[in-house]
Amino acid sequence: MSQDANTLSRRRFLGNAALFGTAIATGVGSWVIPAGWANAAAGPIKVGVGTDLTGPMGYAGNADANVARMVIKDINDAGGLLGRPLELYIEDTASNESVAVGNVRKLIQREKVDLVIGGITSSMRNAIKDVIVSRGKTLYIYPQLYEGKECTPYLFCTGPTPAQQCDEFIPWLIKNGGKKFALPSANYVWPHTLNVYARKVIEANGGEVVFEEYYPLDQIDFSSTVNRIISNKVDVVFNTVIPPGVGPFFKQLSEAGFLKNGGRLACVYYDENTLSINQPAEIEGLASCLDYFKALTPEDPFSAKLQAAYEKQFPGNFLFAAGSAATGTYRGLKLWEAAVKEAGSVDRDAVAKALDHAKIAEGPGGPAEMVPGQRHCKMKMYTAVAKGGKYEVVARSAGLVDPKEC
Amino acid sequence: MAVFEIASFGAIVVLVVLGLGIIASMMGIFNFAQGEFVLLGAYVTYIVHTAGLPVWLGMLAAPFVVGALGFVLERLIVRRFYAAPIVAMLGTYALGLIIREIVRGLIGGLYLSVPEPVGGSVAIGGMHFSTWRLVIIVITALVMAGSYLLLARTAFGLRIRASLENPALARASGISTNAIYGATFAFGAALAGLAGALIVPVFTLFADLGIRFLIQGFVAVMVGGIGSFAGPVAGAGLIGTLSAALPWVISPVIADVAVFVLAIIFIKFRPQGLVAGKGV
Numbered sequence: 001m002s003q004d005a006n007t008l009s010r011r012r013f014l015g016n017a018a019l020f021g022t023a024i025a026t027g028v029g030s031w032v033i034p035a036g037w038a039n040a041a042a043g044p045i046k047v048g049v050g051t052d053l054t055g056p057m058g059y060a061g062n063a064d065a066n067v068a069r070m071v072i073k074d075i076n077d078a079g080g081l082l083g084r085p086l087e088l089y090i091e092d093t094a095s096n097e098s099v100a101v102g103n104v105r106k107l108i109q110r111e112k113v114d115l116v117i118g119g120i121t122s123s124m125r126n127a128i129k130d131v132i133v134s135r136g137k138t139l140y141i142y143p144q145l146y147e148g149k150e151c152t153p154y155l156f157c158t159g160p161t162p163a164q165q166c167d168e169f170i171p172w173l174i175k176n177g178g179k180k181f182a183l184p185s186a187n188y189v190w191p192h193t194l195n196v197y198a199r200k201v202i203e204a205n206g207g208e209v210v211f212e213e214y215y216p217l218d219q220i221d222f223s224s225t226v227n228r229i230i231s232n233k234v235d236v237v238f239n240t241v242i243p244p245g246v247g248p249f250f251k252q253l254s255e256a257g258f259l260k261n262g263g264r265l266a267c268v269y270y271d272e273n274t275l276s277i278n279q280p281a282e283i284e285g286l287a288s289c290l291d292y293f294k295a296l297t298p299e300d301p302f303s304a305k306l307q308a309a310y311e312k313q314f315p316g317n318f319l320f321a322a323g324s325a326a327t328g329t330y331r332g333l334k335l336w337e338a339a340v341k342e343a344g345s346v347d348r349d350a351v352a353k354a355l356d357h358a359k360i361a362e363g364p365g366g367p368a369e370m371v372p373g374q375r376h377c378k379m380k381m382y383t384a385v386a387k388g389g390k391y392e393v394v395a396r397s398a399g400l401v402d403p404k405e406c
Numbered sequence: 407m408a409v410f411e412i413a414s415f416g417a418i419v420v421l422v423v424l425g426l427g428i429i430a431s432m433m434g435i436f437n438f439a440q441g442e443f444v445l446l447g448a449y450v451t452y453i454v455h456t457a458g459l460p461v462w463l464g465m466l467a468a469p470f471v472v473g474a475l476g477f478v479l480e481r482l483i484v485r486r487f488y489a490a491p492i493v494a495m496l497g498t499y500a501l502g503l504i505i506r507e508i509v510r511g512l513i514g515g516l517y518l519s520v521p522e523p524v525g526g527s528v529a530i531g532g533m534h535f536s537t538w539r540l541v542i543i544v545i546t547a548l549v550m551a552g553s554y555l556l557l558a559r560t561a562f563g564l565r566i567r568a569s570l571e572n573p574a575l576a577r578a579s580g581i582s583t584n585a586i587y588g589a590t591f592a593f594g595a596a597l598a599g600l601a602g603a604l605i606v607p608v609f610t611l612f613a614d615l616g617i618r619f620l621i622q623g624f625v626a627v628m629v630g631g632i633g634s635f636a637g638p639v640a641g642a643g644l645i646g647t648l649s650a651a652l653p654w655v656i657s658p659v660i661a662d663v664a665v666f667v668l669a670i671i672f673i674k675f676r677p678q679g680l681v682a683g684k685g686v
Contacts, residue, residue, distance in 0.1 A: 058515035202467030247610035317514030
C-alpha cells in the first residue's frame, strides 16, 4: 500500500470542500417545478410537498409526489387559482425524521410555501408538524390513513381514520368470517391505537378477540404466532403486521392451512401495492377496507378517468393506490383548492376557515367533505376481497362515513 | 410442529451466516456487505423469474453471479483494506449501502413475491409442514457438509488455511495468497448468493432483506468464535434456534431483545466463543 495515496493534498481537500458546500447549498434531492406562466401580478401560489421519495417508504412517497404533480398541472392548465399560477416544491423526507425536519424547514423558510402536504408514517407527521404549523405558521395536510387523534389546529387529515376503516368493515368480517378474532400487530403507535378501537367494535358486534400480540417491526419469522392462531381456531386474522414481516407471515399462515380451513385474512392498509408481496393463493380472500380501489373504475367514471390519467403520465412502479396516501393527497389538494377559491386568498387563517367545511363533488372513490370543527374528512369507504391476485369490491358504504375524530 | 419450525429458521440463519463466517474466519475481514450479497442472490432469482424462466434456474445462477461479483469487488476494493480491519468494516459497509440502494431503486422500493420451485405443504397428522422449508433444511445440511469437506479435505482448503495462518510462509511456499484471498471472498459471496436465492420465496424480495440478517449474523459469529469453520456455524445454529424458539414462550418483543442479551452474557463469560482456536 503506497503511503502518499492516503495523504490528503490541499487541492483535493479544497475540491471536496467545494463540492460538499455546493451540495449543501443547492440541496440534493429537491425539485422545483415552476409554473409555465409566472408573469401574473401577484406571483405564483407555492405548494410544498414533503414526502418520502427515498428509503423504505419511497414506493408510496413517489406516488404521492406524482399525484401532486398531476393535480397542480391540471389546476394550472385550467387557469390557475385566483388568477395566479401554482408552483410545486417537492422535498424528500427520506423515510427519516431527522433528515425530514431539515428539508421541510427549507420549504417553509426558504421557499415560503403556502401549504405543505405530505408525510406518510405517523412518526413523520409528528416530526414535521411542529416545523410547519406552529413555528412555520403554515397550513399542513396529512394525507395517509392513520390511527386518529391528531387534533392540532391548522393540521387537516384527508386519509381514513379507525372509525372509517372499522365501523362497517368489522361487522362485515363477522358475517363473512366468524366471531373469533386474532390481532397480530407490529409494535408501534398505529397498530396499538387502531387495535383499541377495533377491539371495541368487535366486542360491540358480538365477536371476541382471542389474542392480541405485538412484534418487533423487523420480525420475519412467525411460527409461534401461526401456531397459536391455528390451535385457537381463529376465524378472522385482523392483521396490522407491516412489511417486511407481513409477507412471510401470510405465507406461513397459508402453509399451515389457515385459509384451507376457512379462515379469513383482514388487513386495512392492503391496497394494490401490497398485493404483490404474496403469491395470489397465499392471500386468497384477504379483505381490506379503504377509500379507493382500482377495482372501482368500471362503476365510477370519475375514478376511471383519474386512474387512466395517472397511469398515462406516470407509468411504472409507483401506483395510484389508497394505502400509499395517493388518494388522500389528491383529496387534500382538491379540498385545499376549493378552500382557497372560497377564501379568495392564501392567507392561512382564511384558508383554514374555508377548509374546515370544504367539499369536493368528485374524487377517487367518490365525493369528500371536511367535517366542520374536526379537520378530518368524510368519505365513502369500500370493502374489497382479493381473488386470484385482484381485488373485487364486495361492499360499499351507504354514504359518506364519519371519521369520528377530535 | 414447533421443532420443525424452529429447526427451519435455524437452518436459514446457518445458511446466511456460512459465507459471513468463512470470510471472517479465513480472511479476518468482517464483511458488512454480506447482507447485500444475500440480497443480490435474491434479486438475481427474481430477475430470472420475471424473465419467464423457471425459478430453480435463478437459484442455480445466483451463487455464480454473486460469487463473480464478489471476486471483482475483492480485486477492486476489498483487498486494499486487508491491512486495516476497521477501515475494512466501514469500506464494506459503504459497499453494502451502495448495492442496497441500487437494488431499492431497481425494484421501486416494493416488496415482491417470488414463488418457490416446490411449493405447498406436507400434511402429517393434521399438521402442515412447508415443503420449501424442508428443502432449505436439506440444502443447508448439504452445503454445510460440502463447505466443510472443501476446507478440511481438499488441497485448496489447505492453501486457504495456510494463507490465513501464516501468509508470509504461504507465499514463500509458492502459494499465491492474493489469488487465494480472491477465491475465498468469492466463495463466501457465492454462499451468500445461494442463501439469498433460497430464502427469497420465504421472506419476499425487499431492499432491506440483507441487513435483517446482518446483525444476527455477526452475533452468531461472535458467539460461535472466529477463526474456525465450525464456530460461526455452531453460533448461527444457536442464535437462529434461540430467536425462533423464544417467541413460543415469552412475548416476541422481549424475545427479540433477550436473544442479544443472552449472547452478550455468553460472550462475557466465554470470549473465545463456542469453538475456540483456529482451523476447521
